[in-house]
Amino acid sequence: MRHILSFITVFALLFTSCTGPQGPPGFDGLQGPPGFDGETFIGSAFEIVIDFNADNNFEFFEPYGFEVFPSDVTLVYIEWDLDNGESIWRLLPQTVYFDNGSVLVYxxxxxxxxxxxxxxxxxNFNxxxxVWTQSQAFRVVVLPADNVDxxxxxxxxxVSNANNLETFDIR
Incomplete structure (x- = not known):
């Protein structure tokens, strides 16, 4: 029995240590979409304070001021509260329920x-x-979709830490 185990062990070592000729090279992979060679993209962001009123139909349009690509994602946060002087930001949409049963959505x-x-x-916005319509602060963050995953x-x-957002243009 000992001779059989020794024979199997030696045979297994010889079998696993042998190599054969290298096979033909494989095919190259598919070419991906063109990207930014050697560039690291950091998200763009700005902060804006808005007054909502009947004159602007309770809406406000803001051009980015920088290039936004079709694959980019825009995230908007509202300054919802303050905690010891530090802003608390919430992702839009945000809903407020009033005691009279009405609803306000940013x-x-x-x-x-x-x-x-x-x-x-x-x-009734009018x-x-x-406090609900004047001096509402928003942060707009534009990121490549890959950076959101x-x-x-x-x-x-x-989001800010993952995308190196340190400063904001104030508008």
Missing amino acids: NFDFTQQDVRFFLDGTA TLDP GIDITDYNA
């Missing part, structure tokens, strides 16, 4: 040229307290 949409901020919902986009700090 929302946005975007194109490659601009971003639109607007109020929506069942509330009778809202100015795996990030909790509802957490402004996570």
Whole structure:
């Protein structure tokens, strides 16, 4: 029995240590879409303060001021509250429910040229307290879609840290 195990062991070592001739090379992979050679893209961002009123139909359009590609993603955050002087940012849309049953929604949409901020919902915008319509601060972040994968986009700090957003143009 010992001789059989020794024979199998020696045979296994010889069998695994032998190599044969190298086979033909494989085919090259498919060419991917053109990218930015040697460039690292860092997201673009700006901060804007808006007054919503009947004169602007409770909406506001803001051109980016920089190039936005078709594959880019625009995220908008509203300054929702302050905690010891530090801003708390929330991803839009955000909904406010009033005691009278009406609803106010802060929302946005975007194109490659601009971003639109607007109020929506069942509330009478003309009778809202100015705290809901005046001096509303927003942060707009434009990122390549690849940079959003795996990030909790509802957490402004996570998006900011992952995309090296350190400064904002104030508009």
